[in-house]
Amino acid sequence: xxxxxxxxAPASAVGGAVTxxxxxxxxxxxxxxxxxxxxxxxxxxxNFRKMLLGNVKGDPALAxxxxxxxxxxxxxVAELHCHGGAAAAANAMNTILQEGARMAxxxxxxxxxxxxGKLDLTQAEAVSDLISAGSDAxxxxxxxxxxxxxxxxxxxxxxxxxxxxSECEARLDFPDEDLDFDPADAEKISSIRQEIKNLLTSxxxxxxxxxxxxxxxxxxxxxxxxSLFNLLAGQERAIVTPIPxxxxxxxxxxxxxxxxxxxxxxTAGLRESGDPVEKLGVExxxxxxxxxxVIFWVLDYSAPDLQGETAAMEFSPGTIxxxxxxxxxxxxxxxELPCPAVKISVAQNSNIDELLREFKKMVxxxxxxxxxxxxAVNARSGALLSEADAALQYAMxxxxxxDFELAASDLRSAMHAIGKITGKNSDxxxxxxxxxxxxxxx
Ligand SMILES: Nc1nc2c(ncn2[C@@H]2O[C@H](COP(=O)(O)OP(=O)(O)OP(=O)(O)O)[C@@H](O)[C@H]2O)c(=O)[nH]1
Ligand SMILES: [Mg+2]
Numbered sequence: 118x119x120x121x122x123x124x125x126a127p128a129s130a131v132g133g134a135v136t137x138x139x140x141x142x143x144x145x146x147x148x149x150x151x152x153x154x155x156x157x158x159x160x161x162x163x164n165f166r167k168m169l170l171g172n173v174k175g176d177p178a179l180a181x182x183x184x185x186x187x188x189x190x191x192x193x194v195a196e197l198h199c200h201g202g203a204a205a206a207a208n209a210m211n212t213i214l215q216e217g218a219r220m221a222x223x224x225x226x227x228x229x230x231x232x233x234g235k236l237d238l239t240q241a242e243a244v245s246d247l248i249s250a251g252s253d254a255x256x257x258x259x260x261x262x263x264x265x266x267x268x269x270x271x272x273x274x275x276x277x278x279x280x281x282x283s284e285c286e287a288r289l290d291f292p293d294e295d296l297d298f299d300p301a302d303a304e305k306i307s308s309i310r311q312e313i314k315n316l317l318t319s320x321x322x323x324x325x326x327x328x329x330x331x332x333x334x335x336x337x338x339x340x341x342x343x344s345l346f347n348l349l350a351g352q353e354r355a356i357v358t359p360i361p362x363x364x365x366x367x368x369x370x371x372x373x374x375x376x377x378x379x380x381x382x383x384t385a386g387l388r389e390s391g392d393p394v395e396k397l398g399v400e401x402x403x404x405x406x407x408x409x410x411v412i413f414w415v416l417d418y419s420a421p422d423l424q425g426e427t428a429a430m431e432f433s434p435g436t437i438x439x440x441x442x443x444x445x446x447x448x449x450x451x452x453e454l455p456c457p458a459v460k461i462s463v464a465q466n467s468n469i470d471e472l473l474r475e476f477k478k479m480v481x482x483x484x485x486x487x488x489x490x491x492x493a494v495n496a497r498s499g500a501l502l503s504e505a506d507a508a509l510q511y512a513m514x515x516x517x518x519x520d521f522e523l524a525a526s527d528l529r530s531a532m533h534a535i536g537k538i539t540g541k542n543s544d545x546x547x548x549x550x551x552x553x554x555x556x557x558x559x
Contacts, residue, residue: 120232123148124221125213127206128558136206139558140195140218141226146182149195151216153180173199173209190226191233224555231540238540238551239267242495245555246327251371251378254489255326267492270316271539277309278532285525306513313506316494318486323493329378330480333409335402337429338362338386340415341441344463346383355383362386365398367405375477376489387429411435411479418460419445424452432456437475498538505534
Protein backbone atom coordinates (compact mmCIF):
# COMPACT_ATOMS: atom_id res chain seq x y z
CA UNK A 118 0.00 0.00 0.00
CA UNK A 119 1.55 3.32 -0.95
CA UNK A 120 0.89 6.23 1.35
CA UNK A 121 0.82 9.15 -1.05
CA UNK A 122 -2.29 8.53 -3.17
CA UNK A 123 -5.54 10.08 -2.13
CA UNK A 124 -7.80 7.17 -1.19
CA UNK A 125 -11.56 6.88 -0.73
CA ALA A 126 -14.06 4.28 0.42
CA PRO A 127 -17.51 3.95 1.98
CA ALA A 128 -16.93 3.81 5.74
CA SER A 129 -20.42 2.70 6.70
CA ALA A 130 -22.14 -0.65 6.14
CA VAL A 131 -24.40 -1.11 3.13
CA GLY A 132 -28.06 -0.93 4.05
CA GLY A 133 -27.89 1.85 6.64
CA ALA A 134 -29.82 5.09 6.48
CA VAL A 135 -26.71 7.16 5.84
CA THR A 136 -23.63 6.34 3.80
CA UNK A 137 -20.38 7.84 5.03
CA UNK A 138 -17.63 8.14 2.43
CA UNK A 139 -14.16 8.86 3.66
CA UNK A 140 -11.39 10.45 1.59
CA UNK A 141 -7.80 10.68 2.85
CA UNK A 142 -4.68 12.20 1.31
CA UNK A 143 -3.24 15.48 0.10
CA UNK A 144 -5.92 15.84 -2.60
CA UNK A 145 -8.88 15.10 -0.37
CA UNK A 146 -10.06 18.72 -0.14
CA UNK A 147 -9.64 19.20 -3.90
CA UNK A 148 -11.63 16.01 -4.60
CA UNK A 149 -14.31 17.02 -2.10
CA UNK A 150 -14.70 20.42 -3.72
CA UNK A 151 -15.05 18.87 -7.15
CA UNK A 152 -17.79 16.44 -6.16
CA UNK A 153 -19.69 18.45 -3.55
CA UNK A 154 -21.46 21.80 -3.90
CA UNK A 155 -22.60 23.98 -1.04
CA UNK A 156 -22.94 27.52 0.16
CA UNK A 157 -20.00 27.29 2.58
CA UNK A 158 -16.40 26.42 1.70
CA UNK A 159 -15.20 23.36 3.67
CA UNK A 160 -11.60 24.43 2.98
CA UNK A 161 -11.95 27.68 4.96
CA UNK A 162 -10.42 27.46 8.40
CA UNK A 163 -13.61 28.60 10.14
CA ASN A 164 -15.38 25.63 8.54
CA PHE A 165 -12.82 22.95 9.41
CA ARG A 166 -14.36 19.98 11.27
CA LYS A 167 -17.87 21.31 10.68
CA MET A 168 -20.68 19.50 8.90
CA LEU A 169 -21.80 21.60 5.93
CA LEU A 170 -25.00 21.00 4.04
CA GLY A 171 -24.80 20.81 0.26
CA ASN A 172 -25.22 18.22 -2.48
CA VAL A 173 -23.43 15.73 -4.67
CA LYS A 174 -24.86 15.97 -8.20
CA GLY A 175 -28.11 17.31 -6.78
CA ASP A 176 -28.45 14.67 -4.01
CA PRO A 177 -28.31 16.22 -0.53
CA ALA A 178 -25.04 15.47 1.27
CA LEU A 179 -23.17 16.73 4.31
CA ALA A 180 -19.47 17.43 3.92
CA UNK A 181 -16.74 17.88 6.50
CA UNK A 182 -13.03 18.54 6.08
CA UNK A 183 -10.46 17.64 8.75
CA UNK A 184 -6.96 18.83 7.89
CA UNK A 185 -4.03 16.65 8.96
CA UNK A 186 -2.35 15.89 11.22
CA UNK A 187 -5.39 16.18 13.52
CA UNK A 188 -7.41 13.56 11.66
CA UNK A 189 -7.93 9.81 11.96
CA UNK A 190 -5.26 9.00 9.39
CA UNK A 191 -3.03 11.98 10.07
CA UNK A 192 -3.52 13.05 6.43
CA UNK A 193 -6.06 15.60 5.25
CA VAL A 194 -9.39 13.81 5.54
CA ALA A 195 -12.75 14.68 4.00
CA GLU A 196 -16.03 12.92 4.66
CA LEU A 197 -19.30 12.94 2.80
CA HIS A 198 -22.51 11.82 4.44
CA CYS A 199 -24.98 10.89 1.71
CA HIS A 200 -28.34 9.15 1.61
CA GLY A 201 -28.06 5.47 2.48
CA GLY A 202 -28.56 2.68 0.00
CA ALA A 203 -26.24 1.05 -2.45
CA ALA A 204 -27.19 3.29 -5.39
CA ALA A 205 -26.52 6.63 -3.69
CA ALA A 206 -23.21 5.33 -2.31
CA ALA A 207 -22.13 3.99 -5.71
CA ASN A 208 -23.00 7.30 -7.41
CA ALA A 209 -21.01 9.36 -4.95
CA MET A 210 -18.08 6.90 -4.98
CA ASN A 211 -17.92 6.87 -8.78
CA THR A 212 -17.77 10.64 -8.87
CA ILE A 213 -15.02 10.69 -6.25
CA LEU A 214 -12.96 8.09 -8.13
CA GLN A 215 -13.37 10.02 -11.38
CA GLU A 216 -12.04 13.11 -9.67
CA GLY A 217 -8.70 11.54 -8.81
CA ALA A 218 -9.06 9.46 -5.66
CA ARG A 219 -8.29 5.75 -5.69
CA MET A 220 -10.43 3.08 -4.00
CA ALA A 221 -8.90 2.30 -0.59
CA UNK A 222 -7.75 -1.22 0.23
CA UNK A 223 -9.12 -2.95 3.36
CA UNK A 224 -7.62 -1.30 6.44
CA UNK A 225 -5.82 1.34 4.43
CA UNK A 226 -7.07 4.31 6.45
CA UNK A 227 -5.85 2.71 9.67
CA UNK A 228 -2.61 1.73 7.93
CA UNK A 229 -2.06 5.40 7.13
CA UNK A 230 -2.78 6.29 10.75
CA UNK A 231 -0.11 3.75 11.73
CA UNK A 232 2.42 5.05 9.21
CA UNK A 233 1.73 8.63 10.34
CA GLY A 234 2.36 7.66 13.96
CA LYS A 235 -1.23 8.22 15.12
CA LEU A 236 -1.51 4.61 16.28
CA ASP A 237 0.92 1.83 17.00
CA LEU A 238 0.30 -1.70 15.79
CA THR A 239 -1.49 -2.92 18.92
CA GLN A 240 -3.82 0.08 18.66
CA ALA A 241 -4.43 -0.63 14.97
CA GLU A 242 -5.32 -4.20 15.91
CA ALA A 243 -7.68 -2.80 18.54
CA VAL A 244 -9.56 -0.94 15.78
CA SER A 245 -10.24 -4.28 14.12
CA ASP A 246 -11.18 -5.87 17.49
CA LEU A 247 -13.55 -2.99 18.13
CA ILE A 248 -15.50 -3.68 14.96
CA SER A 249 -15.73 -7.41 15.57
CA ALA A 250 -16.30 -7.27 19.36
CA GLY A 251 -18.97 -9.84 20.24
CA SER A 252 -19.61 -8.76 23.83
CA ASP A 253 -19.42 -5.70 26.00
CA ALA A 254 -16.28 -7.04 27.72
CA UNK A 255 -14.64 -7.61 24.32
CA UNK A 256 -15.59 -4.08 23.31
CA UNK A 257 -14.17 -2.56 26.51
CA UNK A 258 -10.95 -4.52 26.03
CA UNK A 259 -10.61 -3.19 22.48
CA UNK A 260 -11.35 0.36 23.66
CA UNK A 261 -8.68 0.17 26.37
CA UNK A 262 -6.18 -1.22 23.88
CA UNK A 263 -7.04 1.50 21.37
CA UNK A 264 -6.45 4.07 24.10
CA UNK A 265 -2.95 2.63 24.52
CA UNK A 266 -3.19 0.37 27.59
CA UNK A 267 -1.16 -2.40 25.97
CA UNK A 268 1.20 -0.03 24.15
CA UNK A 269 2.07 1.58 27.48
CA UNK A 270 3.07 -1.71 29.06
CA UNK A 271 5.02 -2.82 26.00
CA UNK A 272 6.84 0.50 25.66
CA UNK A 273 7.82 0.26 29.30
CA UNK A 274 9.21 -3.26 28.76
CA UNK A 275 11.00 -2.04 25.62
CA UNK A 276 12.62 0.88 27.46
CA UNK A 277 13.70 -1.28 30.37
CA UNK A 278 15.39 -3.75 28.01
CA UNK A 279 17.00 -0.87 26.17
CA UNK A 280 18.50 0.42 29.47
CA UNK A 281 19.87 -3.05 30.20
CA UNK A 282 21.55 -3.05 26.80
CA SER A 283 23.23 0.26 27.64
CA GLU A 284 24.48 -1.20 30.90
CA CYS A 285 25.93 -4.20 29.07
CA GLU A 286 27.57 -1.95 26.55
CA ALA A 287 29.09 0.18 29.31
CA ARG A 288 30.82 -2.92 30.61
CA LEU A 289 32.09 -3.72 27.11
CA ASP A 290 33.38 -0.19 26.65
CA PHE A 291 35.24 -0.15 29.95
CA PRO A 292 36.43 -3.72 30.43
CA ASP A 293 39.19 -2.67 32.83
CA GLU A 294 36.82 -1.25 35.35
CA ASP A 295 36.00 -4.73 36.55
CA LEU A 296 32.25 -4.34 36.25
CA ASP A 297 31.34 -7.88 37.17
CA PHE A 298 28.03 -9.61 37.31
CA ASP A 299 25.75 -7.66 39.53
CA PRO A 300 22.83 -9.53 41.10
CA ALA A 301 20.79 -6.35 40.68
CA ASP A 302 20.99 -6.85 36.91
CA ALA A 303 19.57 -10.35 37.18
CA GLU A 304 16.86 -8.87 39.37
CA LYS A 305 16.03 -6.28 36.72
CA ILE A 306 15.78 -8.88 33.96
CA SER A 307 13.63 -11.06 36.23
CA SER A 308 11.20 -8.27 36.81
CA ILE A 309 10.95 -7.59 33.07
CA ARG A 310 10.29 -11.29 32.53
CA GLN A 311 7.59 -11.20 35.20
CA GLU A 312 5.82 -8.37 33.35
CA ILE A 313 6.04 -10.40 30.13
CA LYS A 314 4.66 -13.47 31.93
CA ASN A 315 1.71 -11.42 33.18
CA LEU A 316 0.96 -10.34 29.63
CA LEU A 317 1.30 -13.92 28.40
CA THR A 318 -1.20 -15.08 31.02
CA SER A 319 -3.71 -12.67 29.52
CA UNK A 320 -3.49 -14.37 26.12
CA UNK A 321 -6.08 -16.97 27.06
CA UNK A 322 -8.69 -14.39 28.04
CA UNK A 323 -7.69 -12.41 24.95
CA UNK A 324 -8.45 -15.36 22.70
CA UNK A 325 -11.76 -16.04 24.43
CA UNK A 326 -12.86 -12.43 24.06
CA UNK A 327 -11.68 -11.99 20.48
CA UNK A 328 -12.54 -15.37 18.99
CA UNK A 329 -15.49 -16.27 21.19
CA UNK A 330 -16.29 -19.76 22.44
CA UNK A 331 -18.09 -22.58 20.66
CA UNK A 332 -20.67 -24.04 22.98
CA UNK A 333 -22.69 -27.04 21.79
CA UNK A 334 -25.85 -28.49 23.33
CA UNK A 335 -25.69 -32.27 23.07
CA UNK A 336 -27.61 -35.24 24.41
CA UNK A 337 -30.35 -37.73 23.76
CA UNK A 338 -33.56 -36.71 21.99
CA UNK A 339 -36.13 -34.91 24.14
CA UNK A 340 -33.71 -34.00 26.95
CA UNK A 341 -34.51 -30.32 26.49
CA UNK A 342 -31.57 -29.11 24.37
CA UNK A 343 -33.65 -26.86 22.13
CA SER A 344 -35.56 -25.52 25.15
CA LEU A 345 -32.24 -24.58 26.80
CA PHE A 346 -30.99 -23.16 23.50
CA ASN A 347 -34.02 -20.86 23.26
CA LEU A 348 -33.69 -19.82 26.89
CA LEU A 349 -30.00 -18.91 26.54
CA ALA A 350 -30.51 -17.23 23.17
CA GLY A 351 -33.41 -15.22 24.59
CA GLN A 352 -35.68 -16.06 21.68
CA GLU A 353 -37.70 -18.95 20.29
CA ARG A 354 -35.26 -19.92 17.59
CA ALA A 355 -35.34 -23.72 17.70
CA ILE A 356 -38.49 -25.83 17.45
CA VAL A 357 -39.48 -27.52 20.71
CA THR A 358 -41.98 -30.39 20.82
CA PRO A 359 -42.55 -33.42 23.05
CA ILE A 360 -41.66 -35.64 20.09
CA PRO A 361 -38.16 -37.11 20.39
CA UNK A 362 -36.11 -36.33 17.30
CA UNK A 363 -37.58 -32.87 16.73
CA UNK A 364 -34.31 -31.12 15.91
CA UNK A 365 -32.73 -32.38 12.70
CA UNK A 366 -30.27 -29.71 11.68
CA UNK A 367 -27.81 -27.78 13.79
CA UNK A 368 -29.08 -24.32 14.75
CA UNK A 369 -26.63 -21.57 15.71
CA UNK A 370 -26.92 -18.30 17.56
CA UNK A 371 -24.35 -15.69 18.55
CA UNK A 372 -24.95 -14.83 22.18
CA UNK A 373 -23.15 -13.50 25.23
CA UNK A 374 -22.66 -15.69 28.30
CA UNK A 375 -20.87 -14.28 31.37
CA UNK A 376 -19.57 -11.36 29.28
CA UNK A 377 -17.97 -13.73 26.78
CA UNK A 378 -19.01 -13.95 23.12
CA UNK A 379 -20.42 -17.40 22.47
CA UNK A 380 -21.52 -19.28 19.38
CA UNK A 381 -24.24 -21.51 20.76
CA UNK A 382 -25.24 -24.54 18.68
CA UNK A 383 -28.31 -26.72 19.18
CA THR A 384 -28.02 -30.21 17.75
CA ALA A 385 -30.16 -33.20 16.83
CA GLY A 386 -30.58 -35.65 19.72
CA LEU A 387 -28.10 -38.52 19.58
CA ARG A 388 -29.65 -41.93 18.91
CA GLU A 389 -29.52 -44.76 16.42
CA SER A 390 -32.13 -44.05 13.79
CA GLY A 391 -33.35 -45.69 10.62
CA ASP A 392 -34.62 -42.38 9.30
CA PRO A 393 -32.09 -41.10 6.73
CA VAL A 394 -32.83 -37.43 7.54
CA GLU A 395 -32.35 -37.95 11.27
CA LYS A 396 -29.17 -39.94 10.56
CA LEU A 397 -27.70 -36.98 8.69
CA GLY A 398 -28.71 -34.71 11.58
CA VAL A 399 -26.97 -36.97 14.10
CA GLU A 400 -23.81 -36.92 11.96
CA UNK A 401 -23.89 -33.12 12.09
CA UNK A 402 -24.35 -33.26 15.85
CA UNK A 403 -21.24 -35.41 16.17
CA UNK A 404 -19.19 -33.03 14.07
CA UNK A 405 -20.37 -30.04 16.11
CA UNK A 406 -19.59 -31.84 19.39
CA UNK A 407 -16.08 -32.73 18.18
CA UNK A 408 -15.35 -29.11 17.24
CA UNK A 409 -16.81 -27.49 20.37
CA UNK A 410 -14.80 -26.07 23.22
CA VAL A 411 -17.62 -26.45 25.70
CA ILE A 412 -20.41 -29.02 25.63
CA PHE A 413 -23.55 -28.72 27.69
CA TRP A 414 -24.57 -32.37 27.77
CA VAL A 415 -28.28 -32.25 28.52
CA LEU A 416 -29.72 -35.19 30.49
CA ASP A 417 -33.27 -35.89 31.65
CA TYR A 418 -33.43 -35.79 35.45
CA SER A 419 -36.93 -37.27 35.30
CA ALA A 420 -35.91 -40.34 33.25
CA PRO A 421 -36.65 -43.69 34.92
CA ASP A 422 -33.01 -44.83 34.73
CA LEU A 423 -30.53 -42.06 35.45
CA GLN A 424 -27.53 -44.34 34.96
CA GLY A 425 -28.90 -45.25 31.55
CA GLU A 426 -29.29 -41.53 30.74
CA THR A 427 -25.54 -41.09 30.99
CA ALA A 428 -24.58 -44.31 29.17
CA ALA A 429 -23.90 -42.67 25.81
CA MET A 430 -22.20 -39.60 27.26
CA GLU A 431 -18.82 -38.64 25.90
CA PHE A 432 -16.44 -36.68 28.08
CA SER A 433 -14.03 -34.02 27.01
CA PRO A 434 -12.32 -31.35 29.14
CA GLY A 435 -15.15 -29.00 28.17
CA THR A 436 -18.11 -31.21 29.11
CA ILE A 437 -20.68 -30.06 31.65
CA UNK A 438 -23.50 -32.46 32.54
CA UNK A 439 -26.80 -30.58 32.67
CA UNK A 440 -29.56 -32.50 34.44
CA UNK A 441 -32.71 -30.88 33.09
CA UNK A 442 -36.40 -31.20 34.01
CA UNK A 443 -35.63 -31.06 37.73
CA UNK A 444 -39.19 -29.77 38.16
CA UNK A 445 -40.48 -33.26 37.32
CA UNK A 446 -38.54 -35.20 39.97
CA UNK A 447 -37.10 -34.64 43.43
CA UNK A 448 -34.17 -35.86 45.47
CA UNK A 449 -32.84 -38.38 43.03
CA UNK A 450 -29.29 -39.65 43.26
CA UNK A 451 -27.43 -38.88 40.07
CA UNK A 452 -24.53 -41.09 38.95
CA GLU A 453 -20.96 -39.92 39.60
CA LEU A 454 -19.56 -38.38 36.45
CA PRO A 455 -16.02 -37.37 35.48
CA CYS A 456 -17.19 -33.80 34.72
CA PRO A 457 -18.98 -30.97 36.52
CA ALA A 458 -22.74 -31.47 36.81
CA VAL A 459 -25.60 -29.07 37.46
CA LYS A 460 -29.31 -29.60 37.96
CA ILE A 461 -31.66 -27.19 36.22
CA SER A 462 -35.18 -26.77 34.99
CA VAL A 463 -35.60 -24.92 31.75
CA ALA A 464 -39.37 -24.99 32.20
CA GLN A 465 -39.08 -23.13 35.51
CA ASN A 466 -36.00 -21.16 34.52
CA SER A 467 -34.31 -22.43 37.66
CA ASN A 468 -30.62 -22.81 38.45
CA ILE A 469 -29.47 -21.44 35.09
CA ASP A 470 -27.12 -19.15 37.02
CA GLU A 471 -25.37 -22.22 38.43
CA LEU A 472 -24.89 -23.57 34.91
CA LEU A 473 -23.38 -20.22 33.91
CA ARG A 474 -21.08 -20.26 36.93
CA GLU A 475 -19.80 -23.72 35.91
CA PHE A 476 -19.36 -22.47 32.35
CA LYS A 477 -17.35 -19.47 33.49
CA LYS A 478 -15.21 -21.61 35.77
CA MET A 479 -14.54 -23.97 32.90
CA VAL A 480 -13.40 -21.32 30.42
CA UNK A 481 -11.80 -18.72 32.66
CA UNK A 482 -10.74 -20.84 35.63
CA UNK A 483 -11.09 -19.79 39.25
CA UNK A 484 -9.61 -17.19 41.56
CA UNK A 485 -7.43 -14.28 40.54
CA UNK A 486 -6.93 -15.37 36.93
CA UNK A 487 -10.64 -15.82 36.27
CA UNK A 488 -11.22 -12.09 36.04
CA UNK A 489 -11.24 -10.51 32.60
CA UNK A 490 -7.89 -8.68 32.56
CA UNK A 491 -7.37 -4.99 31.86
CA UNK A 492 -5.21 -5.82 28.87
CA ALA A 493 -5.18 -9.10 26.99
CA VAL A 494 -2.81 -9.89 24.18
CA ASN A 495 -3.69 -11.62 20.94
CA ALA A 496 -1.97 -14.63 19.37
CA ARG A 497 0.51 -12.56 17.36
CA SER A 498 1.64 -10.60 20.40
CA GLY A 499 1.68 -13.77 22.51
CA ALA A 500 4.11 -15.48 20.15
CA LEU A 501 6.42 -12.46 20.13
CA LEU A 502 6.26 -12.11 23.92
CA SER A 503 7.32 -15.77 24.26
CA GLU A 504 10.17 -15.06 21.87
CA ALA A 505 11.24 -12.07 23.97
CA ASP A 506 10.99 -14.08 27.16
CA ALA A 507 13.23 -16.85 25.80
CA ALA A 508 15.81 -14.27 24.69
CA LEU A 509 15.72 -12.68 28.16
CA GLN A 510 16.33 -16.04 29.75
CA TYR A 511 19.44 -16.49 27.58
CA ALA A 512 20.52 -12.98 28.46
CA MET A 513 20.28 -13.80 32.16
CA UNK A 514 22.48 -16.84 31.66
CA UNK A 515 25.06 -14.79 29.76
CA UNK A 516 25.00 -12.16 32.49
CA UNK A 517 25.71 -14.82 35.07
CA UNK A 518 28.65 -16.06 32.95
CA UNK A 519 29.94 -12.52 32.71
CA ASP A 520 29.64 -12.58 28.93
CA PHE A 521 28.20 -9.13 28.41
CA GLU A 522 28.61 -9.18 24.65
CA LEU A 523 26.34 -12.20 24.27
CA ALA A 524 24.00 -10.83 26.93
CA ALA A 525 23.64 -7.59 24.95
CA SER A 526 22.92 -9.55 21.81
CA ASP A 527 20.17 -11.57 23.53
CA LEU A 528 18.72 -8.41 25.02
CA ARG A 529 18.64 -6.89 21.57
CA SER A 530 16.69 -9.91 20.27
CA ALA A 531 14.20 -9.49 23.10
CA MET A 532 13.85 -5.78 22.40
CA HIS A 533 13.38 -6.48 18.71
CA ALA A 534 10.56 -8.95 19.44
CA ILE A 535 8.76 -6.39 21.65
CA GLY A 536 9.28 -3.74 18.97
CA LYS A 537 7.59 -6.02 16.45
CA ILE A 538 4.45 -6.15 18.61
CA THR A 539 3.99 -2.39 18.67
CA GLY A 540 5.33 -1.95 15.13
CA LYS A 541 8.51 -0.06 16.06
CA ASN A 542 10.12 -2.59 13.78
CA SER A 543 7.92 -4.71 11.58
CA ASP A 544 8.24 -6.29 8.21
CA UNK A 545 5.85 -5.42 5.38
CA UNK A 546 4.43 -8.95 5.19
CA UNK A 547 3.28 -8.78 8.79
CA UNK A 548 1.69 -5.38 8.22
CA UNK A 549 -0.04 -6.69 5.12
CA UNK A 550 -1.40 -9.65 7.05
CA UNK A 551 -2.73 -7.45 9.85
CA UNK A 552 -4.41 -4.81 7.71
CA UNK A 553 -5.77 -7.27 5.14
CA UNK A 554 -8.14 -8.56 7.80
CA UNK A 555 -9.75 -5.15 8.20
CA UNK A 556 -12.90 -4.16 6.39
CA UNK A 557 -12.86 -1.62 3.58
CA UNK A 558 -13.30 1.90 4.88
CA UNK A 559 -11.45 1.33 8.18
N1 LIG B 1 -41.14 -30.38 32.58
C1 LIG B 1 -40.16 -29.93 31.82
N2 LIG B 1 -40.23 -30.12 30.49
C2 LIG B 1 -39.22 -29.67 29.73
C3 LIG B 1 -38.12 -29.00 30.30
N3 LIG B 1 -37.28 -28.70 29.29
C4 LIG B 1 -37.84 -29.13 28.14
N4 LIG B 1 -39.03 -29.73 28.41
C5 LIG B 1 -39.94 -30.34 27.46
O1 LIG B 1 -39.31 -31.48 26.90
C6 LIG B 1 -39.74 -31.68 25.55
C7 LIG B 1 -38.52 -31.78 24.64
O2 LIG B 1 -37.85 -30.53 24.64
P1 LIG B 1 -36.84 -30.11 23.49
O3 LIG B 1 -36.22 -28.86 23.93
O4 LIG B 1 -37.53 -30.15 22.18
O5 LIG B 1 -35.82 -31.33 23.59
P2 LIG B 1 -34.57 -31.62 22.64
O6 LIG B 1 -33.50 -32.16 23.51
O7 LIG B 1 -34.26 -30.45 21.82
O8 LIG B 1 -35.15 -32.80 21.74
P3 LIG B 1 -34.70 -33.24 20.26
O9 LIG B 1 -34.71 -32.04 19.39
O10 LIG B 1 -35.74 -34.21 19.88
O11 LIG B 1 -33.36 -33.88 20.37
C8 LIG B 1 -40.64 -30.50 25.23
O12 LIG B 1 -41.97 -30.89 25.38
C9 LIG B 1 -40.27 -29.47 26.28
O13 LIG B 1 -41.33 -28.60 26.58
C10 LIG B 1 -38.08 -28.84 31.72
O14 LIG B 1 -37.18 -28.26 32.32
N5 LIG B 1 -39.13 -29.32 32.41
MG1 LIG C 1 -34.23 -30.16 19.82
